[in-house]
Amino acid sequence: MSDVYVMGVDMIKFGRFPDRSVPNIGAEAALMALDDAGLGIQDMQALYCGNLGQANAMVGQRILQEIGQTGMPVVNVANACATGATAFREAWMSIKAGMYDVVLAVGVEQMGKGLLGGAGGGDGIPKEGLLGSGTMPCVFAEAGMEHAKEYGTTFEQFAKISVKNHHHSTMNPKAMYQIETPLDEVMNAEMISYPNTKLMCSVNVDGSAAAVLVSEKKAKELGMRRAVKVRASAMASDPYTDRDLVMPDVNACTRLAAKDAYEQAGIGPEDVNLVELHDCFATAEMLHYENLGLCKDGEAGKMIDEGHVELGGKVPVNVSGGLLSKGHPLGATGIANIYEVCTHLRGEAGERQVEGAKIGMTHVIGLGTACGIHILEKTS
Amino acid sequence: MSKSKPLPVVDYLKIPDDGDPYLEGYRCKKCSSTYLGERTVCSKCFVRNEMEVIKLSETGILHSYAIVFRSFPGIDVPYISAIVDLDGGGTIKGNLINIEPDPDKIEFNMPVKITYGDALGRKDKEGNSYLSYFFEPA
Numbered sequence: 001m002s003d004v005y006v007m008g009v010d011m012i013k014f015g016r017f018p019d020r021s022v023p024n025i026g027a028e029a030a031l032m033a034l035d036d037a038g039l040g041i042q043d044m045q046a047l048y049c050g051n052l053g054q055a056n057a058m059v060g061q062r063i064l065q066e067i068g069q070t071g072m073p074v075v076n077v078a079n080a081c082a083t084g085a086t087a088f089r090e091a092w093m094s095i096k097a098g099m100y101d102v103v104l105a106v107g108v109e110q111m112g113k114g115l116l117g118g119a120g121g122g123d124g125i126p127k128e129g130l131l132g133s134g135t136m137p138c139v140f141a142e143a144g145m146e147h148a149k150e151y152g153t154t155f156e157q158f159a160k161i162s163v164k165n166h167h168h169s170t171m172n173p174k175a176m177y178q179i180e181t182p183l184d185e186v187m188n189a190e191m192i193s194y195p196n197t198k199l200m201c202s203v204n205v206d207g208s209a210a211a212v213l214v215s216e217k218k219a220k221e222l223g224m225r226r227a228v229k230v231r232a233s234a235m236a237s238d239p240y241t242d243r244d245l246v247m248p249d250v251n252a253c254t255r256l257a258a259k260d261a262y263e264q265a266g267i268g269p270e271d272v273n274l275v276e277l278h279d280c281f282a283t284a285e286m287l288h289y290e291n292l293g294l295c296k297d298g299e300a301g302k303m304i305d306e307g308h309v310e311l312g313g314k315v316p317v318n319v320s321g322g323l324l325s326k327g328h329p330l331g332a333t334g335i336a337n338i339y340e341v342c343t344h345l346r347g348e349a350g351e352r353q354v355e356g357a358k359i360g361m362t363h364v365i366g367l368g369t370a371c372g373i374h375i376l377e378k379t380s
Numbered sequence: 381m382s383k384s385k386p387l388p389v390v391d392y393l394k395i396p397d398d399g400d401p402y403l404e405g406y407r408c409k410k411c412s413s414t415y416l417g418e419r420t421v422c423s424k425c426f427v428r429n430e431m432e433v434i435k436l437s438e439t440g441i442l443h444s445y446a447i448v449f450r451s452f453p454g455i456d457v458p459y460i461s462a463i464v465d466l467d468g469g470g471t472i473k474g475n476l477i478n479i480e481p482d483p484d485k486i487e488f489n490m491p492v493k494i495t496y497g498d499a500l501g502r503k504d505k506e507g508n509s510y511l512s513y514f515f516e517p518a
Contacts, residue, residue, distance in 0.1 A: 115451070125499055125503065129448070129451050129452075129457070129475070129500075130474075130475065137446075141447075149444060149489075192449060192450045193448050194483060246472055
């Protein structure tokens with residue numbers, strides 16, 4: 001099977017674009033990724049498009065209507081917040097399978113403002129606030145409190161994660177916000193679901209990201225200088241756990257996918273130089289230090305306290321600003337984090353560059369549950 | 381026309397004509413995994429047609445929680461969204477009441493019990509009332 005390389009990758013600056021259409025937002029990133037690869041839409045053999053909000057509305061084909069209708073096969077995917085990673089992975093698989101040499105993956109989302117989620121739907125009466133809460137800040141607060149129960153993790157430690165990611169975003173011009181948020185400001189912000197304050201919740205934004213993936217043969221033809229090798233692409237759903245009927249389990253599936261990814265790449269967590277992981281809430285990021293093996297179980301609090309996950313630390317996490325400050329356009333997030341890691345591996349991340357980065361990891365979780373992990377490696 | 385007897389808030393809450401309400405579970409006879417609502421296949425051990433219908437326990441311990449300060453419009457806050465491991469198997473989620481929504485007052489693993497009551501005055505389009513379950517400190 002051929003190795004797969006990212007030859008072009010880019011994202012738009014995340015923001016709010018209520019006057020634009022979903023395909024129009026997606027088309028912009030697609031053109032940017034094509035330019036980055038030095039290729040045109042006529043060179044693409046297939047398109048894998050990730051979008052959640054219009055999952056039944058052929059977004060991929062509508063993107064091609066804006067940038068070039070070549071007749072190539074298009075697959076539209078939806079997989080909750082793992083949607084973008086799923087589109088990228090489908091593209092990767094098509095090259096692995098020997099079907100194609102050059103394919104395009106696009107992730108795009110247009111979001112409203114406000115709370116996502118909600119407990120129970122269906123017949124009868126609303127269950128929100130009656131049978132607990134199904135709002136996302138609450139669901140991830142409950143997951144974080146499970147960690148607090150096990151290891152004594154504090155509100156302050158969770159809040160420090162938000163301070164870190166907001167700090168990182170001040171160096172990322174493509175992030176929604178570039179604003180420092182000191183610890184007291186994070187902790188004193190409006191409490192949404194304890195222990196997540198407003199500044200510990202990801203930002204709903206519109207955005208898109210895209211990648212051109214190529215076979216080894218094509219990569220050599222085009223030139224390897226800025227190519228990034230995909231060392232692993234792993235995906236898992238939630239295996240049975242005792243509480244998963246009422247408590248979506250983001251831990252077990254991350255651990256499954258991480259194990260698979262490390263095995264595919266033939267490396268361990270100690271070899272990873274930077275990680276973009278799914279910080280949909282500050283409480284979630286804490287869990288994934290351990291789920292991804294960046295530290296031992298029970299040591300996540302120490303990772304943030306001792307600065308190991310900051311830019312300049314042992315394994316910087318979410319130097320883009322993460323979902324907390326860069327923003328979280330659901331279907332785009334999984335490719336946007338691949339853009340971030342590739343940018344560091346290419347040595348093009350400017351002020352926030354992780355020095356000497358050779359291997360990076362991306363991770364997303366779609367509740368319900370899907371986990372997508374990619375390991376990427378510098379080639380030259 | 382509204383009925384005099386309240387309807388159950390979820391289908392696994394049973395309201396017998398001649399007895400107290402209770403929560404119903406489906407338990408796998410092979411591996412003892414406990415589900416809320418009807419199942420025919422066990423998603424843990426994959427065995428088919430080995431489910432038994434059980435009454436879930438009305439006591440348990442607080443596994444995890446969050447305190448909700450912002451919910452959807454019209455929902456009263458704050459409240460405690462609680463995950464409770466029931467004695468004898470099964471985990472359910474609901475509001476923890478009769479305790480201050482303050483992390484200093486709430487202890488992990490504290491014993492709780494299930495109580496039943498009107499669904500906070502919520503009615504469906506036909507005007508029917510509903511019975512719900514809640515947790516309170518035991």
